[in-house]
Amino acid sequence: MSGLNVAALEARGVRVEKLSIAAGHCASLSGPSGSGKTLLLRAIADLDDNQGTVRSGSIVRDRVSGPAWRRAVGYVAAESHWWQPRVGDHADDWPATLLQRFGFGADVLDWEIQRLSSGERQRLGLIRTLAQAPRGLLLDEPTANLDDDNTARIEAFIADWRDETSGWVLWVSHDPEQRLRIASGHYVITAGKVAPQDAG
Numbered sequence: 001m002s003g004l005n006v007a008a009l010e011a012r013g014v015r016v017e018k019l020s021i022a023a024g025h026c027a028s029l030s031g032p033s034g035s036g037k038t039l040l041l042r043a044i045a046d047l048d049d050n051q052g053t054v055r056s057g058s059i060v061r062d063r064v065s066g067p068a069w070r071r072a073v074g075y076v077a078a079e080s081h082w083w084q085p086r087v088g089d090h091a092d093d094w095p096a097t098l099l100q101r102f103g104f105g106a107d108v109l110d111w112e113i114q115r116l117s118s119g120e121r122q123r124l125g126l127i128r129t130l131a132q133a134p135r136g137l138l139l140d141e142p143t144a145n146l147d148d149d150n151t152a153r154i155e156a157f158i159a160d161w162r163d164e165t166s167g168w169v170l171w172v173s174h175d176p177e178q179r180l181r182i183a184s185g186h187y188v189i190t191a192g193k194v195a196p197q198d199a200g
Contacts, residue, residue, distance in 0.1 A: 002057025003020065003021045003024075003025065004019070004021045004056050004073075004168050005019075005053075005054070005055050005056075006052065006053070007053045009051070009054065010052055011042075011043035011048055011049065012049070012050075013036050014039045014050075015192055015193055015194070016052070016194040019170075019196075021170060021185065023166040023167075024162050024163065024166040025168055025169075025184050025185065026158070026159075026169040026170075026182050026183045026184060027168075027183055027186065028173050028178075028187070029173070029186075029187045030172070030173060030186070031188055031189035032190070035192065036189050037172045038077075038078070038140055038172075040194065041172065044075075044138055045070055045075035046069055046070070047070075047075065056135050056136050056168070057135065071134065072134055072135050073134060073135070074129035074130070074136070076125055076138065076139050076140060076142055077140050078122075078142075078144060078172075079118075080122065080124070080125030080128070082113045085112055085113060085114075086110060087108055087109050087111050087112075087113065087116070094128075094131060098127045098130055098131065099127060101153075102123045102124075102153065102157070103123070104127075117145075119146045119147070122146060123150065126142055126154070130161070134167065135165075136168040136170075137158070137168075137169045139158075139169060141172050141174070142171070143155070143178070158171075159182070169182075
């Protein structure tokens with residue numbers, strides 16, 4: 001499996017000359033509120049109109065369909081979208097090992113969405129994406145609504161996932177201490193412009 005390479009990407013409110021993450025590595029992304037962090041992830045995921053070259057290993061984004069690209073490059077929004085009344089209705093596959101690792105029993109598939117806390121929605125949204133076996137993850141503040149124990153659980157899982165799959169991660173985080181724990185590289189976005197910086 002190979003990493004992520006972004007070049008000359010331009011979208012509404014975002015510009016990236018170059019962004020690279022090696023296979024098995026995590027890069028963090030930070031910036032002021034409204035600076036374009038979510039816009040950048042959505043552009044890489046090809047959810048919004050943009051121009052530029054984006055590839056993950058041998059997969060070139062513009063040479064595959066949008067759904068195929070997003071199966072390979074999993075985008076997990078800060079607020080995951082749910083469109084059916086029950087959790088289990090939102091994917092064909094909910095691996096029991098993932099549910100258990102994230103603190104859920106199999107009965108969670110019968111839960112109604114309206115009963116979920118924001119933290120439960122975040123964890124289940126990540127499981128839903130991981131079940132597609134992506135080669136990389138775009139994570140928009142995936143622990144923002146979690147307590148310390150569940151934050152540690154997510155951080156440990158993503159580290160293990162990278163080791164086991166050589167998958168890459170671009171992780172939006174406002175927490176300098178978290179960035180030091182999770183990432184080997186760091187990017188800062190200011191007024192839509194992305195630049196590399198030392199982690200922390």
